Amino acid sequence: MAKNLKMKAARAAKGLTQQDLADAVGVTRQTVVAIEKGDYNPTVRLCVEICRVLGTTLDGLFWPENETKG
Amino acid sequence: MKRKCLFGEFELDERQLLLRGDVYKHMLILVLALLLCNGFLKEEGIVWAQGMWENILIFWAGATLGIGEMILRDITPRGSRQNILYIFFGICGGVLLILGSIHIFAEGQALLENGALTSLGAGLISGLCMAAVFLLFLGKRLAARANPAKDED
Numbered sequence: 001m002a003k004n005l006k007m008k009a010a011r012a013a014k015g016l017t018q019q020d021l022a023d024a025v026g027v028t029r030q031t032v033v034a035i036e037k038g039d040y041n042p043t044v045r046l047c048v049e050i051c052r053v054l055g056t057t058l059d060g061l062f063w064p065e066n067e068t069k070g
Numbered sequence: 071m072k073r074k075c076l077f078g079e080f081e082l083d084e085r086q087l088l089l090r091g092d093v094y095k096h097m098l099i100l101v102l103a104l105l106l107c108n109g110f111l112k113e114e115g116i117v118w119a120q121g122m123w124e125n126i127l128i129f130w131a132g133a134t135l136g137i138g139e140m141i142l143r144d145i146t147p148r149g150s151r152q153n154i155l156y157i158f159f160g161i162c163g164g165v166l167l168i169l170g171s172i173h174i175f176a177e178g179q180a181l182l183e184n185g186a187l188t189s190l191g192a193g194l195i196s197g198l199c200m201a202a203v204f205l206l207f208l209g210k211r212l213a214a215r216a217n218p219a220k221d222e223d
Contacts, residue, residue, distance in 0.1 A: 017220075017221055018221045018222065026083065027083035027084070027085070028083055028085075028086065028144065030085070030144050031083050031084075031085040031086070033222045034085060037222075040085050042084070042085075043084055046084060
């Protein structure tokens with residue numbers, strides 16, 4: 001799975017560390033690391049929570065860049 | 071997922087729950103394989119530990135693998151007091167190892183008798199399993215302290 005650079009950029013733009021984001025969404029830091037590395041596919045519930053904290057949308061964070069929505 | 075347990079609030083995130091499933095699978099496979107081997111050995115009339123110790127040691131093998139893997143893969147509930155469990159393991163393991171050593175060196179008791187582990191030998195292995203869990207926990211803790219959590223690429 002490809003790295004989630006969009007999530008990393010959105011987090012950095014908000015000035016949050018991985019630990020800050022993990023605490024805000026109620027997971028461990030290792031889980032945030034795994035999502036950003038592309039090693040773990042989060043559930044929709046967690047994706048929504050991350051989007052809410054980072055102030056962005058599901059499309060903005062999790063939709064692949066080279067694909068268009070049908 | 072939050073629920074109460076003996077060691078405080080028990081909370082694993084969704085990734086940890088998936089990993090825990092893997093750990094349980096590994097434990098199950100190991101215990102089943104060991105029980106199968108034990109069954110074959112019994113069929114051949116081979117006794118490798120006295121009395122109930124065969125089954126207890128098989129249990130300890132599975133438990134040590136499972137708990138050790140959980141420690142190594144960070145499947146520890148956030149903000150819980152599970153550390154108490156690992157420290158308890160360390161104390162029990164240490165006591166078993168010390169008492170076992172006293173029996174061996176001061177009283178000259180044997181670890182093996184007729185090719186089978188005695189209660190003393192099996193107790194020492196149980197102690198080693200418990201101590202191994204504690205040492206893993208301690209090692210992980212010291213490593214985390216030496217390399218404080220910071221953003222990873």
